[in-house]
Amino acid sequence: MxxxxxxxxxxxxxxxxxxxxxxxxxxxxxxxxxxxxxxxxxxxxIPPSEWKEKVYDKEIVPQMENLWIKPGYTMD
The missing domain is CATH 3.30.429.10 (Macrophage Migration Inhibitory Factor)
Structure with a gap:
């Protein structure tokens, strides 16, 4: 499923x-x-102004080791 x-x-x-x-x-x-x-x-x-807070910091960074395709950008 x-x-x-x-x-x-x-x-x-x-x-x-x-x-x-x-x-x-x-x-x-x-x-x-x-x-x-x-x-x-x-x-x-997700608006660009909210991407870092709602997606990058909460979902991408903590799961970086589990991502099969990693982003080619950072958001420091």
Missing amino acids: PHIIVKMYPGRTMEQKKALTEAIREALIQSIGADPKTISLAIEE
Whole structure:
């Protein structure tokens, strides 16, 4: 039962969000054999002014060792 939360800056169109969710859905089906009925996905838009506090410091930095793809930026 993969549940995916994509956190990103606001500004993408509904078409872009739909394309992103479909691409992730297809990747889950193809790569791990996920049943489409078991996939759930949310998009959370976080303003740039809140990214460091809400995402980088709370979710990225503490989990750096567990990230399969690490960010190519820092926020000191």
